[in-house]
Amino acid sequence: MTALINLHDMISDAIERAFDSLLPLLARLVFAAVLLVYFWNSALTKVGDGFLGLFQPSTGAYAQIFPKAMEAVTYDVSQLGAFHWLVVVAGMWAEFLLPLMILLGLATRLAALGMIGFVAVQSLTDLYGHGGINHPETFGTWFDRVPDAAILDQRALWMFLLLVLVIKGGGALSLDRIIGRAVLGRTHAD
Template identity: 45%
Template structure:
């Protein structure tokens, strides 16, 4: 009798798990990851990108944030900084900071945009540590507020988008249905 009850419980749990798996498939993982991105990272990156623009050009702050030694070398005079490679690097980073998050929000080229954002987070972390004096911290030390923990959480959210795609409500899905 007891073995029968255990079997029923296990069987019921297996059916429940199968139902959850069908409901929370890859489509909903992608959608959920995009919603989390909108709530957690979009405001951060959008506000950061706005600090890099001055009218239709780059601000001195853009160079100070992305290439601090170059900004200091030219005394924050953006007109004195050579276009190649410095302006090109800063323009690329600034445009990426605007465009990649918007692509993720729209669910357009989601996997590629998320992969680009992972690269962006890695470069951002290197710049923060190498040029801005941020402390990377240590993994698994019980302090989840350290930079490495924060950035790894961001990357894991973006990695979910790389593997799952934009989800059920995305322009990627619409394009795929239109093409079929």
């Protein structure tokens, strides 16, 4: 029995060493396949008209991020303050830049941590700002037979995927690895 356990451990250790940097690469690939376009499309809905739209978000951007505040001012953005503008612009830029950084494997841990914060704020806004907390099918329940609730089920999987990147870094074929080797002379840098 000891020989069988030792064989199992030896094979497991070899697999773990061989695929150590493959796991974060695959996590980045899954992020790109599942969430990249979702976040970029969401960011595009927030961009205002013309080039200055990157600094003058659309009315819809404010309504998405501050639904109750927009309703209170009858959707007149001019009645909102600099804080609202800053949050909306930062959110819009975060939806463009953080997914791009994850895709490229650039400052992957920091970008994934930023996305975790973004998804947490997005989820709270969906629950409390848009009223999802009042709809059990939106909020969901863990350990039930239905795996498709928008908040608890889907976003838990998103968070886990991002947590893999926070812990493991960008992995193979990442700019983190290339920069670590070229600039810092490391043989393994994530």
